[in-house]
Amino acid sequence: xSEVTVGLLALIITLVLFFTGIELAFxxxxxxxxxxGYLVSWNAxxxxxxxxxxxxxxxxxxxxxxxxxxxxxxxxxxxxxxxxFNAAHKFIGHIPGGLAMATVGGATVFKAICGSSPxxxxxxxxxxxxxxxxxxxxxxxxxxxxxxxxxxxxxMPPSVTLIVYGIIxxxxxxxxxxxxxxPGLMIAIFFLCVIYGWCKLNPSLGPKSEKFSxxxxxxxxxxxxxxxxxxSLVIGGIMGxxxxxxxAASVGTFLVLVLSLIRKDMxxxxxxxxxSESVRSACMVIMxxxxxxxxxxxxxxxxxPMITADWIVGLNAPSWFILIMIxxxxxxxxxxxxxxxxxxxxxxxxxxxxxxxxxxxLWFGIMIAITVMIGVVIPPxxxxxxxxxxxxxxxxxxxxxxxxxxxxxxxxxxIIVFFFPGLATWLPSVLMPG
Amino acid sequence: MAGYLKFLExxxxxxxxxxxxxxxxxxxxxxxxxxxxxxxxxxxxxxxxVGLGGAIAIGFGIPVTSFYRGHIFVDFFVQRFPKGHQxxxxxxxRTASCTLFLWIGYNLFIYANDLFQSGEVSLTRQIPFYxxxxxxxxxxxxxxxxxxxxxxxxxxxxxx
Amino acid sequence: xxxxxxxxxxxxxxxxxxxxxxxSQLSEAWCREVEKRSNGKVKITFFPGGTLTxxxxxxxGVVKGIADIGQSCFAYTRGKFPLMEVTDLPLGYxxxxxxxxxxxxxxxxxxxxxxxxxxxLYLHAHGPGILHSKTPITTLEELAGKKIRATGxxxxxxxxxxxAPVGTAMPETYDALRTGVAEGALAPIESLQGWKWGEVIxxxxxxxxxxxxxxxxxxxxxxxxxxxPPDVQKVFEEVSQEWISKQGQLWDExxxxxxxxxxxxxxxxxxxxxxxxxxxxxxxxxxxxEYVAGAKEKGLPGDESLKFCLxxxxx
Ligand code: NA
Ligand code: NA
Numbered sequence: 001x002s003e004v005t006v007g008l009l010a011l012i013i014t015l016v017l018f019f020t021g022i023e024l025a026f027x028x029x030x031x032x033x034x035x036x037g038y039l040v041s042w043n044a045x046x047x048x049x050x051x052x053x054x055x056x057x058x059x060x061x062x063x064x065x066x067x068x069x070x071x072x073x074x075x076x077x078x079x080x081x082x083x084x085f086n087a088a089h090k091f092i093g094h095i096p097g098g099l100a101m102a103t104v105g106g107a108t109v110f111k112a113i114c115g116s117s118p119x120x121x122x123x124x125x126x127x128x129x130x131x132x133x134x135x136x137x138x139x140x141x142x143x144x145x146x147x148x149x150x151x152x153x154x155x156m157p158p159s160v161t162l163i164v165y166g167i168i169x170x171x172x173x174x175x176x177x178x179x180x181x182x183p184g185l186m187i188a189i190f191f192l193c194v195i196y197g198w199c200k201l202n203p204s205l206g207p208k209s210e211k212f213s214x215x216x217x218x219x220x221x222x223x224x225x226x227x228x229x230x231x232s233l234v235i236g237g238i239m240g241x242x243x244x245x246x247x248a249a250s251v252g253t254f255l256v257l258v259l260s261l262i263r264k265d266m267x268x269x270x271x272x273x274x275x276s277e278s279v280r281s282a283c284m285v286i287m288x289x290x291x292x293x294x295x296x297x298x299x300x301x302x303x304x305p306m307i308t309a310d311w312i313v314g315l316n317a318p319s320w321f322i323l324i325m326i327x328x329x330x331x332x333x334x335x336x337x338x339x340x341x342x343x344x345x346x347x348x349x350x351x352x353x354x355x356x357x358x359x360x361x362l363w364f365g366i367m368i369a370i371t372v373m374i375g376v377v378i379p380p381x382x383x384x385x386x387x388x389x390x391x392x393x394x395x396x397x398x399x400x401x402x403x404x405x406x407x408x409x410x411x412x413x414x415i416i417v418f419f420f421p422g423l424a425t426w427l428p429s430v431l432m433p434g
Numbered sequence: 435m436a437g438y439l440k441f442l443e444x445x446x447x448x449x450x451x452x453x454x455x456x457x458x459x460x461x462x463x464x465x466x467x468x469x470x471x472x473x474x475x476x477x478x479x480x481x482x483x484v485g486l487g488g489a490i491a492i493g494f495g496i497p498v499t500s501f502y503r504g505h506i507f508v509d510f511f512v513q514r515f516p517k518g519h520q521x522x523x524x525x526x527x528r529t530a531s532c533t534l535f536l537w538i539g540y541n542l543f544i545y546a547n548d549l550f551q552s553g554e555v556s557l558t559r560q561i562p563f564y565x566x567x568x569x570x571x572x573x574x575x576x577x578x579x580x581x582x583x584x585x586x587x588x589x590x591x592x593x594x
Numbered sequence: 595x596x597x598x599x600x601x602x603x604x605x606x607x608x609x610x611x612x613x614x615x616x617x618s619q620l621s622e623a624w625c626r627e628v629e630k631r632s633n634g635k636v637k638i639t640f641f642p643g644g645t646l647t648x649x650x651x652x653x654x655g656v657v658k659g660i661a662d663i664g665q666s667c668f669a670y671t672r673g674k675f676p677l678m679e680v681t682d683l684p685l686g687y688x689x690x691x692x693x694x695x696x697x698x699x700x701x702x703x704x705x706x707x708x709x710x711x712x713x714x715l716y717l718h719a720h721g722p723g724i725l726h727s728k729t730p731i732t733t734l735e736e737l738a739g740k741k742i743r744a745t746g747x748x749x750x751x752x753x754x755x756x757x758a759p760v761g762t763a764m765p766e767t768y769d770a771l772r773t774g775v776a777e778g779a780l781a782p783i784e785s786l787q788g789w790k791w792g793e794v795i796x797x798x799x800x801x802x803x804x805x806x807x808x809x810x811x812x813x814x815x816x817x818x819x820x821x822x823p824p825d826v827q828k829v830f831e832e833v834s835q836e837w838i839s840k841q842g843q844l845w846d847e848x849x850x851x852x853x854x855x856x857x858x859x860x861x862x863x864x865x866x867x868x869x870x871x872x873x874x875x876x877x878x879x880x881x882x883x884e885y886v887a888g889a890k891e892k893g894l895p896g897d898e899s900l901k902f903c904l905x906x907x908x909x
Contacts, residue, residue, distance in 0.1 A: 018508050019508060019511040019512070020511075020512065020523055020526070020527050021507055021508065021509045021511070021512040021523060021524065021527060022507060022527040022530065022531065023500075023505040023506065023507045023531065024505075024506050024507060024508070025505060025506070026505070026530075026531050026534060029534060029538075030530065030534055033534075040606075040659065040660065041659050043658065043659060044658055044659040044660045046537065046541045047541060047544075047545070047654075047655075047658040047659075047660060048655075048658075048660050049537065049538050049541050050538065050541035050542045050544065050545040050567075051545065051647075051651050051654070051655070051660070053538055053542060053570060053574075054489075054542065054545060054566070054567060054570060055648055055650070055651060057488070057489040057492050057493055057570060058485045058486055058488070058489040058563075058566060059485060059488075060481055060482075060484055060485040060488070060763055061763060062488060062492070063460060063484050063485055063487065063488020063489075063491070063492075064484075064488070066457050066488070066491055066492070066495075067457065067460070067461055070457065070461075158769040158772075160765060160766075163765050163766075163768060163769065164765055166790060167612065167765070167788070167789060167790065168612055168613070168614060168643075169614070170614065170787075172790065172793060173768055173790050173793065174772075174793055174794075238773065239773065240773070240774070241773035241774025241775050242468065242472065242775070243468045243775060244762060244766060244769065244770050244773075244775045245766075245769070246763075246766065247464050247467075247468055247775075249461075249464075250460065250461045250462075250463075250464035250465050250468075251464070251465055251468060253461055254461055254462070254465045272451065272454060275453075275454030275455075275457050275458060276447075276450045276451065276453075276454050276498075278454075278457065279450060279453040279454055279457060279491055279492070279494075279495035279498075279499075280450070280495055280498060280499045280502065280504045281504075282491070282492060282495070283492055283495040283496055283499040283504065283505075284499060284504050284505055284506060286492050287496070287499075287505055288506065296645075297646065297660075300641060300645045300646050301606065301646065303639065341645065344612065344613075344643040344644075344645060345643065345645050347613075348612070348613030348614050348642070348643075349613075351614075386506040387506070389506075390504070390506050395510075396508075396510060471741060471758055471760065474738075474739030474740075474741075474758050475758065476741070476758045476759065476760060478749055478753060478759055479749070479761070480761060481745060481761025481762070481763075482745075482761065548654065552671075552673070552674045552708075553673040553674065553676070554671050554672065554673045554674045555672050555673040556672065557669070557670075557672050557745050557746030557747070557749075558745060558746055558747075558749045558750070558759075558761070560672065560673065562673075
């Protein structure tokens, strides 16, 4: 059997294994191990297991995932989240789906700091879904929102995806950050429109409340002022260069913890419970990363990414068709392998072709980012959807029926940026000419 | 069987608390580093200590996550099977997972031995790496005990 | 008669440099040259960007056969190479050619036991690791208390010079410099272009007297090496020898490009006065002593190896 055949066969078996009820991460590790052992050597494959496990667990970047989840947990257990949602309810509860809109805003900021889409979805699945339950929101809407909002931060600075793309392609990272802003805002607005339109059509999804007077609204402010102050402190600290976004996980969590202990909203027992639950949610996300790392190393030695890329670039087809094919490859590749790892693998191969076809490299980077956003919410490896399903104990069918409308607006966003490249290139050309 | 499951839960919870403590440690460490850095006296090597602490936070959390079936799986297909078939499928996946983690644990011990022999240490603080390797290896072995517990639950008809 | 594909020896080569990096292009060229001169007896697949083995796992990955050939830095696995560590010290490097020649000469002379598990093909080392910052720095006073991005041994250099080392991951460093979490970074000047730091710093200090380097290896799995026919082994040796000078020159070439890149952005290149440079050199001296003591403790010739390096750099 050729390496490519082995690779494709292993991927198919992995998908079949998913249906046996085995943990997805374990299925990926098993197939990655068997494939690598068959193609390279069993000794090497055994050693690879240990190395990949060790490497992912000790990496600095993944260490902060449980901390971000912990910030959400403490907010939930100490009632901070409740107060925030009560205030949001008083202010925008009269708009159909208002609380879902507030969640979009909160999660976008959170993801921009946290950097991990699954961790954002995990946190908001814990915090926002029960709150929306409280206001009788339909689970389709609430889980659909939290499963997709985590993706928005991929376009917003400081996006690690864009940083890595800039380094690979030798483009200015500052320009890429600027390029992501308009498409990111556009898709965020689409999300809000989806929520509004969907709730208008079906008011039971996100029931609107009466309109509250400004007096009643202002009364909720003292309760949330201090929390909003902490959040602005964290954002300000990042922008002002006092700490990095990864460090913000610790600083933010620490501040929320101190606040909760001082206000006696939470005791030490509550804190221990919060840490225990955060560790478990983070474990769930990180085991999937381990699985995709082992499987990814196997796929790498099959050379499938390189061969597919060479094939597409060599196709004698119209340029738009090649571009669509390339997006498609990113979509599938990013599903099995960690999407950042896949970008490092595939971008250098596609990049010269994109330039040759006459496309703008900066615009291509934004297109790739949108493709990655779509990739994390569609099957087979819809990590964010899985995470939300697991935490909220909601059936797949329900989460998915909530995800579709948002997915459509992501795809629509991609199409618009495809036909109007100016959306990505205009801001950088004005603010950072030359 | 009840005794074994009781013991297993206690063990997993204990490891969960260790994991939570590690998490608290990296939080406090980072906050101290950020504050002290402002005064020009950062805690040198925070970067690598957070990485190692995170390994404990995640590694020690693996068994408890499995104990409460917290890892992501897809069961809508299996649920359509008759009860007897379901049991069989679950037993097979538990056995496969148990074998996998035994093998990972064993290889992590070998890897930790290599780290010990070669004297590999962290870049700045020169903290030896091998204890972390043994630690994660141990977590994988405890994970196997969880799968044995799962098998008991399946045979006793208590698995979901 | 041409060889059938069954007789072709297939090898995987893992490197942590990103695919478009000039180092990766040079490594690819090495692969093609070996293939050509062996008359197609070997076929090497090159995996850049750490996609097959992450940088810190590459050495051991080659030992265990995950990759057949690997390229990475000695510094990523601290303690594993106690003798080779000497070349990473702030010995006062002036160029990539000089640093590359030194590591190879050092290896040839001392043949450190720590590398016995693998076949060493060739080594190289980057040009002078110097200070890049958001505000001009030309004195130790100006550097005092400044937050400088550095991990590993470089963190100790920062501490010795009176700065405050900040450990951020490489991809995160751009943003750390942009926002001011880090006010500077230690690196060869090519990083200003390669990692885009030139966009977010304003000046480079050429503190050559206390400049460091990072030794890198290209190694091969021992069993795979032993299995090669002698004529193919000879090809590997010859091509690798030729690549040492190419590699050294490449480091200097991309340092020059980095220099032009940062100048074109209006950033300053600041030289230290001879007295100031001497002060900086004196400040990092204890790190050299620390190495000697540590090596002696392990029964290694610390004194001799440091002396060898310092003498080599004086030439
Ligand atoms: Na970690
Ligand atoms: Na997907």
